């Protein structure tokens with residue numbers, strides 16, 4: 001994602017004025033004691049002083065305690081949502097039609113409920129996650145280590161990582177396809193490859209829930225050296241692999257529900273983040289999925305686009321540094337169903353984290369409550385091209401960004417094992433809750 005990490009903690013120079021006001025009052029008290037006029041004057045002065053102090057306090061609270069982004073960052077963050085060309089309040093998802101026994105039935109969007117968490121067998125999830133936690137070991141994890149390399153677009157390491165991800169997803173029983181394309185960039189033509197993996201055996205699916213797990217697998221080019229991007233986004237990718245691994249090990253038939261994994265290419269800007277120099281993969285894929293029918297469903301006669309199939313687009317980013325914090329920063333939607341899905345999904349994730357914490361399976365809580373104020377606003381990332389097409393989003397990105405963000409220090413040495421384990425367990429549990437899978 002984009003965003004300059006620099007933030008400004010602005011202070012309003014109020015202390016001198018406040019001090020002056022106080023000393024003026026003191027002087028008056030000393031020179032004119034005892035008269036009624038003075039008492040009135042003193043009373044008025046006190047009111048003015050108190051009023052002035054309250055005003056100062058207001059400005060202090062609003063400037064001293066809130067974090068302001070620098071201007072370039074703010075312009076990058078405040079992307080237009082909803083886009084102007086979006087028909088007001090329309091829900092493409094709801095208007096999409098299915099054919100069931102020759103009759104058209106609407107695709108009903110699934111709105112998760114927080115109570116969904118109550119059905120989880122946390123003990124069982126903790127056991128299966130504990131057994132596999134070695135796969136996300138920051139030193140030798142089989143799902144993480146192969147990703148902890150510099151892998152800019154076009155590099156040999158990039159294509160190796162692409163092959164590794166594809167082979168793992170296939171190993172876990174997913175149908176893997178690619179969205180390969182060439183595009184002009186600020187540094188010339190580049191080839192990109194998004195990876196799309198979908199669970200098989202949809203059967204008469206279509207009307208079931210589809211959970212889409214997303215992260216980007218390219219790493220940024222830094223002039224100063226090999227940038228690994230361990231939090232950005234090696235760890236998020238490994239966490240998603242781990243969740244799919246769990247599903248394959250449980251061996252549950254997901255039908256009529258389905259899981260899809262989108263590993264985006266070209267998320268990073270080649271130079272400076274702009275709307276054109278960034279999100280190459282997600283912009284291309286969102287546009288494509290908006291027009292293509294779902295291949296597994298079109299063969300069954302269902303006429304619905306791949307985007308319309310998505311019940312929730314869960315995007316993970318900047319995860320793996322110690323003690324991160326997260327807010328509900330999903331893009332606002334004018335569509336009430338989309339809003340409900342987004343809000344409830346964040347609340348569900350927070351509820352699961354709280355439950356796992358209460359049971360002692362997690363030692364910390366990193367998600368801020370749903371309604372807590374986020375000083376970070378919207379953050380531009382791979383979800384934007386999908387949000388602009390009314391896809392419900394759950395954007396899980398640590399804010400503030402990790403200290404190592406976009407520096408050579410964003411590497412394996414600076415990862416925090418606890419945080420990686422924490423999110424591996426949390427996302428596994430969320431996938432089970434969202435899809436209502438019982439183990």
Ligand SMILES: [Zn+2]
Nearest residue numbers: 001220232268
């Ligand atoms: Zn980045």
